[in-house]
Amino acid sequence: MIYFDNAATTFKKPKEVTDAINYALVSYTNSGRGAYKAALDSGRMVYEARVKLASFFGACDPSRVIFTSNATEALNITLFGLFHTGDHVISTVTEHNSVLRPLYKLESTKGVGLDFVGIDECGRLKYDEFEKYIRSDTKAIVINHISNVSGEIADIEYVGKIAKKHNLYLIVDASQSAGSINIDMNKTGIDILCFTGHKSLFGPGGTGGIVINSDIMLDTFKVGGSGVQSFNKNQPSEYPTRLEAGTLNIMGIAGLSAGIDFINKTGKANIHKKEMQLVKRFYNGIKDIDGIRFYFDKESLENEPENIRHGSIVSFNLKKIPSADLADCLGEDYDIAIRAGAHCAPLIHKAFHTEKEGIARFSFSYFNTEEEVDETIKAIKEISLNYR
Amino acid sequence: MIYFDNAATTFKKPKEVTDAINYALVSYTNSGRGAYKAALDSGRMVYEARVKLASFFGACDPSRVIFTSNATEALNITLFGLFHTGDHVISTVTEHNSVLRPLYKLESTKGVGLDFVGIDECGRLKYDEFEKYIRSDTKAIVINHISNVSGEIADIEYVGKIAKKHNLYLIVDASQSAGSINIDMNKTGIDILCFTGHKSLFGPGGTGGIVINSDIMLDTFKVGGSGVQSFNKNQPSEYPTRLEAGTLNIMGIAGLSAGIDFINKTGKANIHKKEMQLVKRFYNGIKDIDGIRFYFDKESLENEPENIRHGSIVSFNLKKIPSADLADCLGEDYDIAIRAGAHCAPLIHKAFHTEKEGIARFSFSYFNTEEEVDETIKAIKEISLNYR
Incomplete structure (x- = not known):
């Protein structure tokens, strides 16, 4: 084929990734649950993966790297955790349904206002529209970094400057870009980056995440076992536990982590x-x-x-x-x-x-x-x- | 160790499971996206896993087997998808935070009423309390099948009869029971079973699911890419797509499916x-x-x-x-x-x-x-x- x-x-993953998955299968148990060596090793591996990802994307705080099962989950957690009644969002017509459907649901259930920046015949965004759509209640720009249809790269630096000028959050769907082009959240002013592990990061399916490079405290999405603060009726408020409930996909994270290593090594x-x-x-x-x-x-x-x-x-x-x-x-x-x-x-x-x-x-x-x-x-x- | x-x-997985994971890594791509052979093969593998799981748990409809990343996600989708303002839920003090925290969140955000059946000094449920707690607005009993603390097995047959008698849904957290003891949803009247893949089903982390054996239409939870009905502004309403957004954990599902095979073969x-x-x-x-x-x-x-x-x-x-x-x-x-x-x-x-x-x-x-x-x-x- x-x-x-x-x-x-x-489809083809680096040998490092399949090796890491197989190592995980016989070495790691559960992260953040249990104080025996294999559990602590698992926890360390997961934490190292957070450190690598924060560094990879130019973000400051590894504890604000949240693991999810794919980019769709990352985007759902981000969008439902950020927008409420009274908010307005500027997005683009290049978005995937993993952004559009959460936004439409926010529109129909909470009356969140939506505007979409258009494109020209080559798929290039009409950048002058961003500022035209800004209203007093605009909270964020949500933008697809690389269109999964056209392959066009959005000019995040430019959009980041608009966001900064108007005090808006910049949320980026990096499903197609993460691993394929360089991303520096600090430099471009991206507040939240949502990524998937199984595309250009060479990880296995079932992996993805959110990188938060600002003081945004997203509402909790899934709540449940956290391994800590068991007597707290609420999900612990600290990142990453705030947004991670239940057992993590350890084998998947090990594979994703090896994918990052491969990219760093290859350049x-x-x-x-x-x-x-x-x-x-x-x-x-x-x-x-x-x-x-x-x-x-x-x-x-x-x-x-x-x-x-x-x-x-x-x-x-x-x-x-x-x-x-x-x-x-x-x-x-x-x-x-x-x-x-x-x-x-x-x-x-x-x-x-x-x-x-x-x-x-x-x-x-x-x-x-x-x-x-x-x-x-x-x-x-x-x-x-x-x-x- | x-x-x-x-x-x-x-920790130790059957050889069949690690073999299936490694086979998946070089054979499967993406399910429900793409019409080439490797994508169709992936889709068939996932569908076969649904068929196996439905049969394994004594449920009728493979399309109502929903894949999630763990039991916590399965329980979040189920509980937030089922309960609304005006509902009352009966649960038990043996529940894990993956049930308790969603219920507490429903209580605080939607005013859902909660009662918890107690236990005796041996961890046995006080079965007479179930009927005492039933009110006119009670919608369901949510019950932990096996306590992850005491190992006590709840008498699901008995609770199922109470649920049936009072026209309540029976929701079972099978995190500890799935694979360890036999479960027959048809026989015991379980409407929804939430399970994890990485415990007694011998699958890898990052797997789990919901088995729906009734006509309940749970509200959508995550919404996004579905591979079908792309021009529909909403998540497609049909199961399993209704509750599955984004790329599935193909490698994980292949491993879980092999875990089921191992259990069926072993007995x-x-x-x-x-x-x-x-x-x-x-x-x-x-x-x-x-x-x-x-x-x-x-x-x-x-x-x-x-x-x-x-x-x-x-x-x-x-x-x-x-x-x-x-x-x-x-x-x-x-x-x-x-x-x-x-x-x-x-x-x-x-x-x-x-x-x-x-x-x-x-x-x-x-x-x-x-x-x-x-x-x-x-x-x-x-x-x-x-x-x-």
Whole structure:
């Protein structure tokens, strides 16, 4: 199988990650419950993972790294924990349903006000709209760092300055960016970053988290066993326990932690460069196909790979071929795994007028090869010629 | 290490489970997202796990098996999804904070009424109290199947009849029972069962679930990406998607599914018998130590192992030794891992008057041995003699 659905989940994991998972299976028990060596070792491993993640994302306080089961949970905890009746939120049409659906629920149940910044035909945000939408009750900007549909990178530095100027919180969905491009929360003024472990951080499924780099005290979401303060009727108020109830996914966290090690060892810039080489090679190989329509800023791909500001995603539609047909054809006839359809991001399809046909998405990882790209280019050209 | 903290998490997993996790790491991608073979295989594996779990617990509908990251999440989803202002709940003092804290939060935020059935000095529920607490607004009985402190098994058949007679929902926290004793939801009238994967089901951490065996439509909890109905502003209303948002823990579910296979192959009765042999051997070895105080019905251990109705837990305090000291001593001097303290179950300690000293808990698994039990008996006797 040629696997180009890495924006959904990276398939090939570094050996370090599978080794860490297997080590965890025979070494760790439970974190924060029990005072025997294996429990203390588990607790130390989890704490070290918090330290690594805080450092990785340029955040100050490891105890404000909260583990969740995926980015969706991180975003639910963050959004339901932050917004109440009387608040207004500015978000964007590039958001995934993991942001949109919590926001819509807040709108319908608590009357939270919502505005969404639009995009142009290349998927670039209309940055001038952010300030236009700001009201006296605006509490935060919630923004997708890299669109899982277009691969466009939002200019977080710019949006961070607007947020700071107007005293708004900046909440970033880093599902597609964490591990793929460098993120520095301190530098860019991100207050809360929500990430998933199983994509570009190379961790296993069932992992993700929230990194809080401000004094925000999010409301509790899940409450329950905490291993401490058992006689307190409420969830303990301190981070990380405030937002972590129940037994942690120790094996998953061990794998995620090893994924961070792998990225640090390999170098974030090297990983991004490799991914951009693949993106550029792929784009150059298919750009002249008759009737192809891309959904990102093609000019940015004219730079050298190390200077390209783009996610590791190339999305397009081919003439009248519905994206699902293209994906099926690639899967069945060529064993090439890609994604079609709406990608859980409805508003961007409304902006691109692709609600019906969806968009075919090819997403790359550090572990993909040029040969895989070339084979896929050949397949797409064949399909393009033969499709009626 | 001799590991007797299996009530927190089983440490030794069957080879089938670690094999399944490693197979998942190189075979599965993402369930319900993508139409290529590896995604479809992942989806089939997850669906098969739902079928197995429904059958395992005597429930009718695999699509009402919901995957969560642990029992705490399962209980949060269930309790916050079921109870609203105007409802009254009957629970018990044996509950874990994963039940108590959600109930207290419902009480303080929505005015949900709470009553807790008490226990006697052996940890047995005062069954006559259930009907006494029933009011016109009582909606459900929420009950811990096996106490994680005493190991006492609640008589679910009896409570199920009361629930049925008064048209109440029966919600069961099976954290300690799932995999350790047989559960038949159809037969006992359990409407919702919440379980964790990483204890007696031998799955990895980060797994758990809800089994719904009734027509209850729980409110959504987390909302977000669902892979289907992307243009619906709400989480899809159908189970299991209704309660599952975001990417599932595929590797974890594969491991849990293999755990179920292991139990089915080994036989639930054989596993319970083995655990009761260990419990009985341990109890008999320590019962005559001067000043020992047990926290369960000792008479039940006089039966043959296959007929003992008890969880795989033996809890006690030894004279004036604080439980934490006993645990530390066993851990440091003998490399025996046990648990001390409150075990996240505050009300049972109020009933036992053990808020201060806690209780020392020894919890066994199918993979423990008689030799480990004997060594631990010896250690406890030594500590008992030498402690001043």
